[in-house]
Amino acid sequence: MLKIEKAPLPSRDPTQRRSESNPYPSTYVHFMIQLQKDALTLANLVANYPRLVVLTGAGISHESGIPTYRDKQGTWLHANPIQEQAFMSDDITQQRYWARSWFGWPIMRDARPNPAHFVLAELEKRGAIDLIITQNVDRLHQRAGGHNVVDLHGRIDQVRCLDCNVLHCRDSIQRLLQTQNPWLDAVPSGHLSRPDGDMEVPEHISRALSLPKCHTCGGDLMPNVVFFGGSVPASTVTTCLDALDKADALIAVGSSLMVFSGYRFCRRASQLGKPVVIINPGVTRADDLAQVKLQSPAGPLLTQTLKHFDQG
Numbered sequence: 573m574l575k576i577e578k579a580p581l582p583s584r585d586p587t588q589r590r591s592e593s594n595p596y597p598s599t600y601v602h603f604m605i606q607l608q609k610d611a612l613t614l615a616n617l618v619a620n621y622p623r624l625v626v627l628t629g630a631g632i633s634h635e636s637g638i639p640t641y642r643d644k645q646g647t648w649l650h651a652n653p654i655q656e657q658a659f660m661s662d663d664i665t666q667q668r669y670w671a672r673s674w675f676g677w678p679i680m681r682d683a684r685p686n687p688a689h690f691v692l693a694e695l696e697k698r699g700a701i702d703l704i705i706t707q708n709v710d711r712l713h714q715r716a717g718g719h720n721v722v723d724l725h726g727r728i729d730q731v732r733c734l735d736c737n738v739l740h741c742r743d744s745i746q747r748l749l750q751t752q753n754p755w756l757d758a759v760p761s762g763h764l765s766r767p768d769g770d771m772e773v774p775e776h777i778s779r780a781l782s783l784p785k786c787h788t789c790g791g792d793l794m795p796n797v798v799f800f801g802g803s804v805p806a807s808t809v810t811t812c813l814d815a816l817d818k819a820d821a822l823i824a825v826g827s828s829l830m831v832f833s834g835y836r837f838c839r840r841a842s843q844l845g846k847p848v849v850i851i852n853p854g855v856t857r858a859d860d861l862a863q864v865k866l867q868s869p870a871g872p873l874l875t876q877t878l879k880h881f882d883q884g
């Protein structure tokens with residue numbers, strides 16, 4: 573393994589931050605120079621803080637073709653998402669969800685992990701990462717070989733019965749939707765893709781949808797995810813906080829951290845006096861808590877970082 577020079581963390585100095593509107597130098601050469609600098613900084617962090625907790629958000633799956641929620645300024649890019657209370661209380665919202673999900677699910681199902689997922693899985697395998705907490709529901713960390721992964725907001729490949737609590741495979745529900753609504757095949761695709769297997773679908777299509785029901789008891793079905801307005805189970809939060817208590821530092825990758833469920837871990841790490849490192853091209857809610865902010869794209873940055881450990 574390459575001996576990486578022990579270097580103190582850069583001091584937090586807002587005047588040293590690059591412009592948010594133009595975070596990267598314009599030429600490829602300058603981009604690569606910055607990438608190498610960021611990779612060395614990150615490699616030093618990994619070497620000097622041997623127990624890491626990593627928090628990931630939608631940005632890490634963007635290179636896998638899954639849309640993100642926000643732009644680089646942290647502005648919400650989509651119409652209002654489905655809220656948990658609305659889903660629970662009316663069939664129209666459920667029709668809207670399942671119609672949108674029918675079109676959007678294949679994108680999630682067919683997405684493949686990208687280099688950022690693979691490098692994090694490798695660092696976990698080498699003992700550098702204790703826990704990966706992901707706000708994503710796409711299971712790409714696990715498909716890249718990650719084992720110690722908490723799906724903070726659940727997983728989109730499962731569907732839960734709201735009555736008997738049985739879990740169904742999402743693909744089986746896709747087939748059920750297809751059988752009950754064969755006319756969906758004739759609806760042209762090309763709707764605007766949204767995060768988490770969601771897709772813009774005209775209202776008249778969703779209102780015509782026959783809702784899928786539980787194979788076991790006929791109850792209402794819900795994806796096994798935490799909708800907006802819903803809560804992360806307390807036991808899940810406790811697992812993450814316990815890991816953070818034992819960790820040396822927290823690295824947040826590809827998240828604007830606008831949602832409290834992820835932001836709380838940055839706040840906790842900061843309260844505990846542990847370094848918070850942010851890898852994100854745009855602004856985040858936790859920028860003021862971060863000792864280090866790296867704006868190179870996660871896939872190339874993590875790949876270059878790993879090379880520092882492999883070239884020795």
Ligand SMILES: [Zn+2]
Nearest residue numbers: 733736786789
């Ligand atoms: Zn059921």
